[in-house]
Amino acid sequence: MWRDALLVAGKDLRIEARSKIALNQIAPFALVVLLLFAFALDPDRGFLQEATPGLFWIAVLLSTLLVVQRSYAVESADGGRDALRLTGLDPAGVFLGKAAAVFVVLAMLEVGLGVGVRLMYDTSLRGWPVLLVATVAATTGLVAAGTMYGALAAGLRVRETLLPLLFLPVVAPVMIGGTRAFAAALDGSSGEAWRWCGLLITFAVAYVALGMLLFEPLLEDS
Amino acid sequence: MWRDALLVAGKDLRIEARSKIALNQIAPFALVVLLLFAFALDPDRGFLQEATPGLFWIAVLLSTLLVVQRSYAVESADGGRDALRLTGLDPAGVFLGKAAAVFVVLAMLEVGLGVGVRLMYDTSLRGWPVLLVATVAATTGLVAAGTMYGALAAGLRVRETLLPLLFLPVVAPVMIGGTRAFAAALDGSSGEAWRWCGLLITFAVAYVALGMLLFEPLLEDS
Amino acid sequence: MTTSAQVETAGRPTEDRLDSTGSRFTRVLGVMVVLMLVMQLALALVISPPEVLQGDAVRLFYLHVPLAIAGGYLGVGLLAVGSIGYLWKRTIFWDLLAASAGELALMFTALTLLTGSLWGRPVWGTYWEWDPRLTLTAVLFVLLIGYRAMRTASTDPHLRARRSAVIGLLAAADVPLIRMSVDWWRGLHQTATLNPLNPSLDGMMLFTFFFSMVTFTVLFVWLLVHRFRVAWLEEQVADRALDEAITQRRAEGQETQ
Amino acid sequence: MEPVIHLRDAVTVLGRFPALAGVDLDVARGEIVLVAGPNGAGKSTLLRLCAGLAPLAKGTGQVLGFDLARQRREIRRRVGYLGHANGLYLDLSAEENVRFWARSVGAPPGDAVATLDRLEVASRWRGLAVAHLSAGQRRRTALACLVVRRPEIWFLDEPHTGLDAGSRDLLDSLVREAVAGGATALVASHELDRSAALATREIRIVGGVAGGVPGADERSDQPMGEC
């Protein structure tokens, strides 16, 4: 299983390294989202500062959507969407591999975004340990859920539209948890922040486990 | 030109009628976006009511993205992305046709979304004439820009990610204009609302004209 | 399209009668449902007293809560059961159970939202509030829409069954969250009133409430039985159409040779 | 008579690679030209260039009297091109696809049905979404989309791919008919025996340039040579 996961993750990251989609397109996209929403939601700084965690997670969420979409687009770009099934790789391994690749890309993106937010909205980074834990947990949850729903939508002709529909409501808890944890941490109430981290970790663990269990029927089908 | 536009629009709408993507997937997606943002932005009603116009336009914007993506995905689903070029149809006609089909889908979506917003955020619809004009103008602008940028990204392997990146910054004025016009109209200051409408109409006219002019080189290229 | 009558004359014996989705049992159930609904309306609208604080608005209570519980627990619960059953046994029965339950759950959840909003207007002074339970209920609604979207996204029955089973299972996870949300987040929405020892509910109201609960549960079961049987019969018609199609398909070869 | 295709030193660059490295070609009306050559030689690129789909980087070219650099739209609306990919709309049925192409040249509605009948598109799958068709059924649909436009030049890139024996013969007779009616055809193919029987002339593309007739060495590889 681990060997298969490594193989799949290596392949996906190599494709990413070749095409540099995350760097050239998704990262700028995330920044655009930050800016645009700042526009749309009243350019009144006082409020924006409060909404910063929310905006950060919205940008991450929409980027996750794109990264996942891309991750499955490469599988069926050449007409055949059988490659992964034909290899006979372990489904749990495939899940872990694809999720790991998405995680790596997303983590890099978040660092960039974090710096952007830090500069643009002038947020101070008090309580960074809890911020870090919350970020990792939330990202893991997003990635695991995204990888599963990506597989659910993959191969259907309607995937571009089905994926967001399925994915966004499910990760609503991550949105809330991430936003609240950040808000609490930035307010200095780290106790509450850790409680939200608990929710995020639960979600992440649950989805990783579900993914490893349920990926088999998803790869299975024709 | 008009004949060609009709032909293309008819084809696109027929595909939509067949696959019912807008109804089954994009409309619920727009609702999800509304919900999700409400989460992310602190469930404080006072603010939400103020942000309603912004949320409406963000939801419309993201839906436009999906509709445009879908509109070009059907062109290259079968590997060949030459069909529209090969037909030798008038580029301006193709542009108008594709834009018209997107417009129709989007208009239906906006009606649904408007009802949703009305109910969920409990907004009253004062000054509906200016709201209507603003909506039509903003939608036309979004659709025209979307159709152009969709064509730019079409056929590239990176289209899923390139389109949002190109499209979002360009329509920032529409976002601002639409939001402000709505906000002004709902506040009862219809004079200001009409001024924003002016901006929206200018944008719409400009992009429709640009599209008709520039679509030729876009279709042209190989 | 093969009508059910034609299928029957095609003469393959089954225990199911194909001309209706009812049976003796469901007809009795149906009559019961109607009677109970009439009684329930009488109880809720006329017989039971107005509440001290809410006045007549409380009457929505007898609609809202049973709908929420039948849709959320029964509907989504059966959706989860059907989904697990399918993934385990891989038979179409479980898929259809999940599909029927999911559809009804969608309907009931929509009605919960509607009655809740209507109730909220007089009681909270607003149709909608970003309260955790309300929001999560809205999320459930969207998840169920997603479930339906998947069911329409593919015509391949197996692919559809497998993928929607996974989605159904994941959607069901929202329900415990809804349950716990009032305790975790303390929003506007009522915490559990369904406490038999709760003295604040007077006798007639308590009776009306329990009667409503039973009524809506029976209504749900009745609708579910019918919805399931429609799906099941459709499946059987498709099955027979398949036999027919196989014959036709084989004949394709005969023609060309 | 003026040639319908006239290329001089035509170069096409894909990415940074000169897929066509200076092709000279003249094709007269009524010819059926077989374009042969090994994989990656530039056959598809040549067809795409002449159909106005690939850019002309250097050299000159006219097709049907129109300039390949400046009047590509005029060319495109007059020619038909069947590539490696079919380029059909997957959500529409075979019939709707053909109707779309028919209307794009303003052909009368009856033409679409006539063409489908001609191509023996069985009624079972005529109304089925193309996404559900088999490889050969799709190819036949794509062919019908080309035929219904009555193009002046037919560019066929390995047209026999996926077609069954009956359809192959049908395709050949369609091409012959069209040519008898004043059209011209360029056929890129690796099924040399079948295509050679159809063609009136053969050219060989190797390394992005056009040579003469194919060498005998390649033909002898075919089973036909053994019979």
Added chain:
Amino acid sequence: MEPVIHLRDAVTVLGRFPALAGVDLDVARGEIVLVAGPNGAGKSTLLRLCAGLAPLAKGTGQVLGFDLARQRREIRRRVGYLGHANGLYLDLSAEENVRFWARSVGAPPGDAVATLDRLEVASRWRGLAVAHLSAGQRRRTALACLVVRRPEIWFLDEPHTGLDAGSRDLLDSLVREAVAGGATALVASHELDRSAALATREIRIVGGVAGGVPGADERSDQPMGEC
């Protein structure tokens, strides 16, 4: 000896359509079976069923001793399948694609290079992203991905498509070699003459069921019949 493929009354339903309507088939180890039949007959579906890619709706089937209904993953990892589409990763080069498939079965790294050499993948395009390759070059890459896995059964769906004369011969000799080494092959094809020369047995699929050897009527449509 136990057959490597054993189907009894196998039905495969796509959407609601019985693409296979009850196929009986036994293939012994070492056979090269040509699967012939008109467009839409169910050839591709049969190959996909046996490769564990399409579902078995009714009937029974074993491949390599594994049950087609319950042990599809075991089957998939042991067989190779080349479909109408190549299913390559377009952003990776030919070499990287082959390496990926080699590693998926744990083949030694040297195998990938050896296979590429064997398939005459020229160094010019060995490192080029597959997206930039010509149709035939892609097909050869896809073939290399199959060969490098040393599958026990080769399912080839119109494998000659897009290949030039040299590659066609190479493909045939590869199949013969593999079969000599204990593999089995099923080849669906419309190029009956070439494939018949390769095959040790022919079956004909029409209307979703397997018939006997192809009728003489179809063969006579081929140019070979005329020569």
